[in-house]
Amino acid sequence: MKPIIAIAKATVGEAIRRRVLLIMLFIATILLFVAPLLGVLSQRSEQTVLTGFVLGIVQLSSAVIAITLTVYMLPNEVERRTIYTILSKPVQRYQFLLGKYLGAIAALGLMMGLMSCVTLVEFGIIQHNWGKGIELLQGIGMFFVQMSLLASVAMCLSTFIAPLVNFFLTGGIYLIGTLGYAFFDSFNKNPNAPGFSKALAWFVSTILPNFASYNVQNKLINPDSVIVDPVQYHINAVIYGVVYITIMLIGGMLIFDRREV
């Protein structure tokens, strides 16, 4: 366990100093601060627009940060030869991969934590709506599980795919899993759909991760969604995320264990 923690800590230290990630975080924070100004541009309820916009910024920036952070993680270690000094020590490859992953989501957690603070300040202090602010934090919490899942997909793919391809592939999986999941799921369950299309829909809705289930807070995406038992829903979503992450990491470990570095 000690090597995993050591590698995770080093990964956090490096991630929070990566300029490209800090720039993304900076832009997201600025956008969060100017978000209230955009409410006046819409005819819809100012609060609804603001909520949707804030969650959208957090989700989009976190997704870009999660993908950028993880797709280069393993290739960089190989390119800089750091991996050799580490793997020549009593560190198993699965420990290395797990340490990198945990470090990545810890760094992501810190960055999302900062965005959560900004959101809380935004709604609690500026808008005087602490209730909404805390409600949004729950939404960001679900996004964190979503991003951890996304990072595990990127991490798994990074064990055998070049970073740039991985960036677009993971991004594509995220888009389909977020925006197209419900469509593919209903298509899969449609008895009148053509065989090939149904098989494709089954593949997408079964194999690809369901990122959409973590967007319950965003009324702009799911305006008509009604959750009967929110607690149970959240627990199920977290369990689904943890199981999927575990599968992705085990897959990544098995591939990485056999890979020549």
Add this chain to the structure above:
Amino acid sequence: MAAAIETKKLTKSYKSKAHGMVDVVSQLDLHVEEGEIFGFLGPNGAGKTTTIKMLLSIIEPSAGEGYVLGKELGDFDVHKIISYVPERPYYYEYMTGMEILKFYGSLFGITDTARMDMLLEKVNLHRDKTKTISQFSKGMQQRIGLAQALINDPKLLFLDEPTGGLDPIAHREIRDLILGFREEGRTVFISSHELSEVELICDRVAIINHGVIARQGKLTELLKGGRVELSVTGVQRGFFEAMKLNDSNIHETASGLLFDVPEEADINSIIDGVRAHKGAITGVVPRKKRLEDLFVETVNAKNQGDNRI
């Protein structure tokens, strides 16, 4: 003496689209004794780094077998008593020298900061222990690399180009540290292009070319075959020709003759002969065979398909 590294027909092959299966390292028989500094030489792409990766169990051999400190390749336990410093190593730049040692120490479960202080002092970085790696010069980075490699008190160190790209002062510092490792009883396996450096510090060397060991042995034995140049006046060319010495050359110079003979020739007899014929010896210059000569000769011979070596 026990072997620190022993390989038997160790081979690593990769699939190439153009050439099918290609042996990057082929039938490698390597023998490194405990407590020696072993130089592993070869041109770029000869298979040096692939060999090191196999010995470190970072990659698996395609065929053959190997033992590191008596344990078969792939035995995880051996990682506790070996260390590796790669060529141009990168360390997390935001960390200080002390933090680097703490990081690598934690991979072994080592938390002894007194030992870390001692190692920083050993590599002469104790005054810079609060500087981050990004503030380190190349030489300092190489020294912190050696310090991290010593964190587990290894019996065997693998150093890949330890002096590559360093200035003469840093060269000297690294060389002294490596020589110190031998005095401490550690085995050092050095992969290097710096032939003059290797010649100064290594006990034995192996030259690998196109994945095959071309030469291996004690440096003193491999470097036999130097020449001696005798500058002579007062005797004629025919005097030396009459000696019928194998592999000798006679050159005319402004002041007389230059007689170039193998170092194993009986120099005293030649000198006595010159004096007996009223000649004079004006100079005796031994031309030692250099590792660079051996290296070039070996690599060229192999490239030309000469398998006599």
